[in-house]
Amino acid sequence: MESQLKDMRGDGPNVLDKDPGATIAGGVHDTYGEDAATVERIVTPWARTVASGVELLRDPRYNKGLGFTLAERDHHYLRGLLPPVHFSQELQEERILEDLRSYPDQLQKYVALMELQERNERLFYKVLIDHVEEMLPFVYTPTVGEACQKYGLIYRRPRGLYISLNEKGKILDVLRNWPEHNVHVIVVTDGERILGLGDLGIQGMGIPVGKLALYTALGGLRPSLCLPVVIDVGTNNKDLLNDRFYIGLKRERATGEEYDSLIDEFMSAVKQEYGERVLVQFEDFANQNAFRLLAKYSTTHLVFNDDIQGTAAVVLGGLIAAVNITGTKISDQTYLFAGAGEAGSGIAEIIAMHISKESNVELEEARKKIWMVDSKGLLESSRLGSLQEYKKRYAHEHESCPDFPAAVKQLKPTVLIGTTSKKGMFSKEILEEVASFTERPIVLALSNPTSKSECTAEEALKYTQGRALFASGSPFSPVEMNGKTFTPGQANNAYIFPGMGLGCIIAGAIRVQDEMFLEAARALAHQVSKEDSERGLIYPSFTHIRKISAHIAAAVAAKAYELGLATRIPRPTDLLSYAQSCMYSPSYRKYR
Ligand SMILES: NC(=O)C1=CN([C@@H]2O[C@H](COP(=O)(O)OP(=O)(O)OC[C@H]3O[C@@H](n4cnc5c(N)ncnc54)[C@H](OP(=O)(O)O)[C@@H]3O)[C@@H](O)[C@H]2O)C=CC1
Ligand SMILES: CC(=O)C(=O)O
Ligand SMILES: [Mg+2]
Known part of the structure; x- marks a missing residue:
């Protein structure tokens, strides 16, 4: 025991x-x-050997650099291969921080952090975990966006698995080339909708790599359990096709049968190689594939789409916290979305599910609180014939309305949710308008990276006289307003997916269902403290993310057991302590 x-x-x-x-x-x-x-x-023939000497220094999983004690250096043939000093891991961490902080450029910090990950994995995670608020913008949005745009140029060493059309018929073998055989989470993209930056082809690999670093740092999954994958079916990005440093297939994107059969082979191979309980997170697929793939594989695999479902949960969590501040209910609000794609539709549906349960009304009825605008105007019944399936549920009876500003005037929303990747969508006029009929407007500018945000934190506060409850997909610096400092919250699915993954794994879940995301959202909202609320914050600080993830994991796992989707039997009695006990610690291990 x-x-x-x-x-x-x-x-x-x-x-x-x-x-x-x-x-x-x-x-x-x-x-x-x-x-x-x-x-x-x-x-695949493979061998596990004891690493020593230079090989040990070159193995990021075991390397401690100057952190090797003198005794360890003797035992592992390292004498003379390192300068004579020994640094504690804490001192190494301070040195790394000082170095990172000296770089003027965010991309340089990203590259330095990635190099650290390649060199000394535990030190990388220690820096990330201990300084999560400071480091998140470099390993994740916004800097990861720039890194993906320049991936060909900054490429140093491969990371993750690259599965291209060239690997058709051989994907199982490709999976077996991966050095780890005990994989629990895969984040996969085809690179077609990388943040709000569009088609970046194979360079989208930065996203699975970044998201999985967060699985470890924020959710406590051991790094070796995580596999980043990019599926390269070509790109329609002309700049990349003409770029001599582009590292992917130089051809137009495959579509139809050619695309579907590659994805199908990948999904079958994953299940065959890692079993029923490997979690596959679809990330940054374009919406014409995202909805289809989710529907297709959610009944046969343990999958979810982070942009549709993870984002939905983070927003619902923030809304629950926001209405706790205003003393209202989720069902009291009128929602207007700018953007009706993956993120928008996913959020709309989870809000409707929540209202339906909270107010005991039919889902159909609950949806009527929610209005959405896409690039062609308000979703309304006269457009039903030409709308994609996922938009139809929100095409209510209403006269046609050409765009978002007109919809704001007509519908008088109390909540604005932006998922358009269009900077300036929440203009001064719109923010002022909303503030004129709502005491505490809720403004969520979710688009990433920062350059695509529908408005800045400063704009949201300035044009609502500091009354807006605001959060954004990418972080903004604190804003001074009426002598007070306001630190804007970050409405990003990074609050959800690490805990969701951990919850699935500790329960041995075999499927993901929407109810698990509802639980994740509620667990997140529970973590917003009284002090946060008093400061107008609708999300808890990322500093507490491991505790938050453990609570989300416990809630998700409990729901999986309740739904009969869990296979880890017997059920741990205390899921929260069990989740916490499973978390990876980056502290160095002592070697013989
Ligand atoms: N904060 C977070 O955690 C997350 C943020 N995001 C961000 O959300 C953004 C959108 O992602 P996603 O939903 O997947 O993308 P989609 O491409 O699926 O959706 C974009 C939507 O915006 C609409 N749109 C474009 N231009 C306008 C306009 N001028 N007026 C109104 N609507 C417009 C599109 O309309 P149409 O349908 O007609 O083309 C579409 O419905 C990205 O920037 C992404 O980074 C995504 C996931 C998580
Ligand atoms: C955060 C995220 O998943 C996105 O912007 O796509
Ligand atoms: Mg995404």
Whole structure:
């Protein structure tokens, strides 16, 4: 028992290591697939060796750099390969921070952090975990957006798996080239809608890499359990096609059967190689594929779409916290969305689900509180014939209305939600208008990166005389207003997906259902403290993200058990402590 607890604390091998993985008859563990191999079935030969000397210094999982003690240097043939001093991990961390802070440019910080991840994984995660608020903008939005745009140029070492059309028919073998065989979470993109920056083809790889770093730092999943994947089906981005440093396939995007069959092969291979309980997070697909793929695989795989569902949960969590501040109800608000794509539709639907449960009304009825504008104007019934399926539910009876400013005038919303990737969409006039008929307008400018935000924090506060409850997808610096400092919140799915992933894993969930996102949203809202509310904040600080993720994980896992989707039996009695005990610690391990 003690040793089990020790393992769970992270002093020994992590409990998630003990996942049975693939088993063959009789329950024999066949983690690497060799026993199940037949003459026909190809396996990758691999060997686990004890690293020492230079090899140890070059292995980011085990390297401690100057953190190797003198005894460790003796035992592992490192004498003379390092300068003579020994630094504690804390001193190494301070050195890294000082170095990072000296770079004037955000992209330089990104590159330096990625290099640290390649060199000394534990130190990288220690820096990220201990300084999450400061580091998040570099490993994640907005800097990751710039990194993706320049990925070909800043490319140093490959990270994650690149699966292109060239790998058609061989994807299972490609998965077996990956050095880890115990994979629990995959974040996959095809690079077609990278943040609000459009089609970046294979360079979208920065997103799965960044999101999975957050799975570890924010959600406590061990790095080796995480696999970033980019599916390269070409790109329609002319600049990239003409760029001699572009690292992907130089062809137009595959569509139709060619596209679908590659994705299908990937999804089958993933299940075959890692089993039923590997979580696949779809990220930054363009909406014509995102909705389809989610519908197609959600009944056969453990999948979710972060842009549709993760974003929905983070917004609902913020809205619950916002109405707690205003003393109103979610169902009291009138919602107007600028943008009716993946993020917009996902958010609208979870709000409607919440209202339906809260007010005990039919979903149809609940949807009527929500109005959406797309690039062609207000969704309303005269457009039903030409709308995509996911928009039809919000095409209510109303006269036609050409654009967002006109819709604001006609509908008098109390909540504005922006998912257009269009800077300036929440203009001075619109913010003033909303502030004229609502005491505390809720303004969520969700588009990423910062350059695409519908408005800035300063604009939202200035044009509403400091009354707006504001949050944005990418972070904004604090704003001074009437002698007070307001630190804007970040409405980003990074609050949700790490806890969602951890919750699925600790429960051994086999499917993700919308109710799990509803629970995640409520758990997030619960983490907003009284002090946060008093300061007009609708999200808790990212500084507490590991605690937040543990609460989300426990809520998600509890729902998975309730829905009969959990396979880890018996159910841990205290899911919260169990979630916390499973979290990866970046502290160095002592070597013999
Ligand atoms: N903060 C967060 O956690 C998240 C933020 N996002 C951000 O949200 C943004 C959108 O993502 P996503 O929903 O996936 O993208 P989509 O492409 O699916 O949706 C964009 C929507 O904006 C609409 N639109 C474009 N121009 C206008 C306009 N002038 N007026 C009104 N509507 C307009 C589009 O209309 P039409 O349908 O007619 O083309 C479409 O409905 C991105 O910037 C992304 O980074 C996404 C996920 C999470
Ligand atoms: C945050 C995120 O997932 C996006 O902007 O796409
Ligand atoms: Mg995304």
